[in-house]
Amino acid sequence: MTDQDDKVRLREVTRARSRPVELDAAEPASPHEKAGERPLETTAKPQSAGVDGYRRRVLLVLSSIVLALALYWASGYFVAYTDDAYVTSDFxxxxxxxxxxxxxxxxxxxxxxxxxxxxxxxDPTPFQLALNEKQAKKTEAEAQLAVDRDVIAAAQAKRDDAAAKEQLAADNLRRATPVAQAGFVSRQALETAATQAQEAKAALAEAEVAISKAQQELALHQATVATITAEIATVQWQLDQAxxxxxxxxxxxxxxxxxxxxxxxxxxxxxxVDAHAWRIYANYKESVIRHMTVGHAAWVWLDTYPWHIHRAKIQGIARAISREQTQRKLLPYVEPTTDWIRLERRFPVTLVLQDLPPEVVLHMGADARTLIVY
CATH class of the missing domain: 2.40.50.100 (RNA polymerase II/Efflux pump adaptor protein, barrel-sandwich hybrid domain)
Structure with missing residues (x-):
């Protein structure tokens, strides 16, 4: 056996001795681990972290919505905005x-x-012909006035002559009466003087009546002239209205x-379309009307000139609206529903544009958006 073999054998013995120690240090394998499944403890922690993140996102969204609603509600105490507005003028x-x-x-x-x-x-022809006819009648009536004045003058002269004769006859009768009573004049002469006095008096009265009739004729013809003059003025006016x-x-x-x-x-x-009556009608909710006064500054967005803000001021605030569409036309009616949803009542607020650039051309009926700062 070589030194190399001894080293290999020693290495194996060392591994065999260390293996039980590693098994004792490790946790016993669960049945899931034996089957190749992940332990419950390893999956529970990631799921808990995911739930917490979802909750945080929901709370963030809800908080944002609540904050937006709070800002929208609070903004009603500082500004008022509406897109229910339009440009108008007098038609x-x-x-x-x-x-x-x-x-x-x-x-x-x-x-x-x-x-x-x-x-x-x-076509002025019918009115011109009527005017010519009236003027001819007036000329004729004025000529009749001259005749009436001549008649009156003649009647007055006749009345003066009758008055002189009546005075003479009365004087003759007054002188003849004492003479007849003294017997110097016959009774027949006295009766003749009395008859002449009565006839002279009757002639004077007749002359007075003639003057009165002539004056009445003159007044009648003067009224005719006045009537024709009024008719001429009417026809002349009609001719002018052509x-x-x-x-x-x-x-x-x-x-x-x-x-x-x-x-x-x-x-x-x-x-x-009147060139001097341009204005903006903006319908504002009844809850913000109390903050507005005439002269308040406003800003207007015209849909015909987008991305341009124009200065304006409040000219007037409606004091009444119609609750029903069938009521009097003198009261404005603002539809309180949109897509079957009941909305607040709205009141028209009239805005007048200030320092409008000359190149801006307004169009009656065009949409607008308005903002009023209290």
């Missing part, structure tokens, strides 16, 4: 005061016009008027 229905055929249309759709600018004309003028600065919208159309009195022919 003027241009309607004629007279009826007639459209003779000309002097504007095109979406044209910007100034106050007093000619929009369209109605020209449809812009009532304010603005933009023609949805022009459908054409030459030959029939205009009907007080029926709109075209629409005009």
């Amino acid at each position: 003027v229905d241009v309607a004629p005061y007279i009826s007639g055929r459209i003779a000309s249309v002097n504007v095109v759709d979406n044209q910007t016009v100034k106050k007093g600018e000619l929009l369209a004309t109605i 020209k449809l003028l812009a009532p304010t600065d603005g933009t023609i919208n949805q022009l459908m008027l054409r030459v030959g159309d029939q205009a009907v009195e007080n029926q709109p022919l075209l629409g005009l």
